[in-house]
Amino acid sequence: MKIALLSILLVSSCATWKQKDFEKEINKPTEEAQPKVETTKAEEKILEKFEVVPVEEARPEAKAQVTTKTPEKKTNPTSTKKVEKSAPVKVEAKPVATKAVTKAKPLPKDYPPELITVNEKAKKVWDLYKPNHFVDEKVYLDIHYLGMTVGKIMVMNKGKKIINDKEVWHLHARFKSAPFYSNIYELDDTVDTYVTTEKFLSVRYSLIQRETKQDVDDLQLHDRDQFKTFWFYHQKRSDGKVKDKKEEKPIPYFSIDPFSVLFFYQGLPLKDGDVYEIPLINKGKILILRSVVEGREKLETEKGKKNAIRVHATTKYTGETLKSGDLYFWFSDDPHRTLLKAQAKIKIGSVTADIVDK
Template sequence: MNRASLTPWLALSMLAFSGCSGKPLVPKIADADPQALPADLRTKFEVIEVGQPTPSPTPSPTPEPKGKGRHKKKKAPPVAKHSKKAPFVVPNRRPKSDPFWVGEKQTLEVTYLGLAAGNFSMEVLPSKKIAERNVYHFKGIVKSSALLDVFYRLDDMIESFWDYEGLYSHRFHMVLDETKQARDVLELYDPEKKKAFYWNRRNQPDKAPVETKEYFDMVPFAQDSFTAVYYLRTLPLEVGKTYVYPVVSEGKGWDCVVNVVRKEMMDTPLGKKMTIVVHPQTRYNGVMKQEKGEGTIWVTDDDRRFIVRLEAKVKIGAVAAQLKEIELGEKPADEPAPSASPAP
């Protein structure tokens, strides 16, 4: 499967790479030094805890005391006329009802060829701030089972920071700790400049470590490969309709095309629930990719849109994930104050 398409419904296929490696585990990648980021990105994309004090404003210079003597007023120099740049405006795409409650945690049991392969969990953590904007904090964990560890061990983490009003990604972080590789990927998205920063560090057995740092073009207000499924949960998902939205991942941009095919009653940890069945696909440069790994998602037909089941085809067979545990989280008492408007 193409790692560039590592959306949550495909992430579970990470648990299906069970080819016997017989090789020792690669060493973990050391934590990245934030100072290694360009200074402007380090400041702009710093994650701030809500309630954490912001830096005090720089005081204005103390005005000089007015003299007793009379002074002639100097004429101000003429102001050069410049064409005004259109202000950068973030769209407000919030759904009528917020489906993402702090403390929400969905744990899905993953099976491959009928065997327990591991667990895939998705969690909503307390909100943060980035660039003075309120953001959701989403975290996903993929862990292989003891049975799969014999063949291929996985302990992977995905983390995203998602704009509260605009519903687009600011920051994406992925750490892979696996038998055949260790990776640390950081992506930072600037919709105003239409640029993204990509930092990838990778260790593999019998190969020299690889590090990549680069900028790439992106469409504004796009999803990353993790928030793509959270954005899906905000859509109306009417049967027979197709929804398309941009995704950026691994230095590339592509479209997520979601076809809503039917409704289906399913057993869930919350009892019997009507679900909406969708088929997500990827479209790159206008061409639909019929790759193995694309699959099916079942989400509850209610305001929360919980993920009940995932299925994906892989190189050999198919992998599935079924919701086994769910924590609803805490219903928001009220919504946070609007984010600060960016300066024009």
């Protein structure tokens, strides 16, 4: 989320943008990042291992993991209230009996001791997590800076896929700057991430940035069998310069990427005063996101007043994408835990993302 909030600061002006125009753009077919650097045979095997497979094309034993039935809802026989057919359906993760309990694999001999400590703390957070995700639910947010709407974001859960014979959630986001800025600086970013339905661990993260000054393809594969992340990065600047990079680094077993953390919050208790230290993986580096549930409040939104839970997240890693500083998130205080608002504090004011009607 902060990736998009910070990048929009490259432009500033006043413009209007209708939601229907944004929907036309985000519904256009998009690709996911692929390595554009030379790969070894070992890396090719890793890429093959993390290939995304639609459920209908998966092997029978992998296909069996996907829950095809939706949970039955209790109804009041005297009620005449109709249920909207377009409402998103909550689908619980259903582990396969033969894979529900798996033995932890031994750590590599050169595994950093500090990551063992990080993992032990993170496991306590993951023990609190319970699947709470709604397939096909879309959230639209307007990006504001200095009182102006300068871009839009769409976030959604695209359902289940199969990677390496494991069931995963496919989480997706599109970000675009307003059309008015196209002659100044255009941003069109796509994020796709996949996390295991059983434990909500990041498996594959893809970021594509198509901007005026650069094109970026960023692919990150997180191998829990090897306790490693594999990062493939390609940047082509408007001046013709190309930057290729790839890295292989150790990671904590319990960790996720910077985007899927928004969905991870949905499955946490979010009780007032709760503190969660969540390891995020980005470009081979580990960021600890310290999240504090500050309390409940009424939030004014375009969709009316909402009961909201405010979470204050603090980052400590300074890198190219995630900067040190404060982040605030507001989630609906109901079973959906819908993202209502996000805010990033910066040197001059703040950038906010507010939920809007479709």
